Amino acid sequence: MTNPNVEAWTEENAEYTDGRAEQAWARDEITYGIWDVPESELHALPDLAGKDVVELGCGTAYFGAWLKKAGAARVVGVDPTPAQLETARRCNEKFGLGLEFVEAFGEDVPLPDDAFDLAVSEYGASIWADPYKWIPEAARLLRDGGELVFLRNSTLVILCSPDEDVAAVETLQRPQFGMHRFQWPDGGGAVEYHLSHGDWIRLLRANGFEILDLIEIQAPADAETHDHYAYVTADWARKWPSEEIWRARLHRPSS
Ligand SMILES: C[S@@+](CC[C@H](N)C(=O)[O-])C[C@H]1O[C@@H](n2cnc3c(N)ncnc32)[C@H](O)[C@@H]1O
Numbered sequence: 001m002t003n004p005n006v007e008a009w010t011e012e013n014a015e016y017t018d019g020r021a022e023q024a025w026a027r028d029e030i031t032y033g034i035w036d037v038p039e040s041e042l043h044a045l046p047d048l049a050g051k052d053v054v055e056l057g058c059g060t061a062y063f064g065a066w067l068k069k070a071g072a073a074r075v076v077g078v079d080p081t082p083a084q085l086e087t088a089r090r091c092n093e094k095f096g097l098g099l100e101f102v103e104a105f106g107e108d109v110p111l112p113d114d115a116f117d118l119a120v121s122e123y124g125a126s127i128w129a130d131p132y133k134w135i136p137e138a139a140r141l142l143r144d145g146g147e148l149v150f151l152r153n154s155t156l157v158i159l160c161s162p163d164e165d166v167a168a169v170e171t172l173q174r175p176q177f178g179m180h181r182f183q184w185p186d187g188g189g190a191v192e193y194h195l196s197h198g199d200w201i202r203l204l205r206a207n208g209f210e211i212l213d214l215i216e217i218q219a220p221a222d223a224e225t226h227d228h229y230a231y232v233t234a235d236w237a238r239k240w241p242s243e244e245i246w247r248a249r250l251h252r253p254s255s
Pocket residue numbers: 005006009056057058059060061062063064078079080081084104105106107121122123124125128129130
């Protein structure tokens with residue numbers, strides 16, 4: 001059975017023939033999103049030394065590679081798109097970082113309970129999987145006290161976006177109430193998931209997470225609008241957050 005997101009990411013993968021994944025794997029610094037804001041400024045992650053990490057929607061896994069280089073003991077990348085995992089495996093071989101990979105959707109991960117200290121998603125499950133299914137999976141996979149860190153488009157930029165790859169405007173383009181499943185008119189059938197902040201808070205708390213931070217990313221003063229990420233201009237993102245990072249800690253009830 002084909003899945004529209006797997007189809008979209010198989011096509012996207014075929015377009016990256018310019019060594020982009022290798023270039024990202026070669027970098028050491030952890031940065032976030034389209035404005036490349038460094039972890040040293042945002043402090044979104046816990047200490048990684050010795051941590052077991054699962055990345056949900058790992059794609060080509062450059063983000064997981066950075067976490068391994070920063071001291072994580074084990075990084076397991078989960079993604080449903082075979083072509084993306086093939087690129088990730090090729091890079092892993094080349095850079096010898098010893099990541100592990102599992103082909104699966106973030107909504108249903110064939111890995112054991114209580115197996116990880118940190119679950120991350122950098123534009124993976126965080127926008128491409130149904131949050132009402134992947135957040136419970138993240139909670140199941142984490143050990144008590146483990147953390148969940150995910151990067152997504154801000155709710156505000158989604159509200160202000162006329163269409164996929166059309167720059168966000170300064171007026172609201174859609175209702176916030178009822179946000180959940182999105183298919184952009186020009187999105188080729190791919191399905192994204194976006195929630196309001198209130199719904200994120202309720203969902204995280206219902207799954208045992210304490211919210212530690214919500215980091216709203218501001219484009220730096222010298223940032224320029226990307227050709228590839230045309231959905232927001234640098235000027236817009238200097239005034240309003242176009243991306244956000246949620247950080248939460250799991251408190252598993254004692255049985
Ligand atoms: C932007 S890429 C992630 C980038 C990644 N952080 C990296 O380091 O390369 C988005 C990924 O989400 C994956 N994806 C799509 N649907 C998904 C789902 N339901 N659960 C988890 N991942 C999904 C796609 O296959 C794609 O590889």
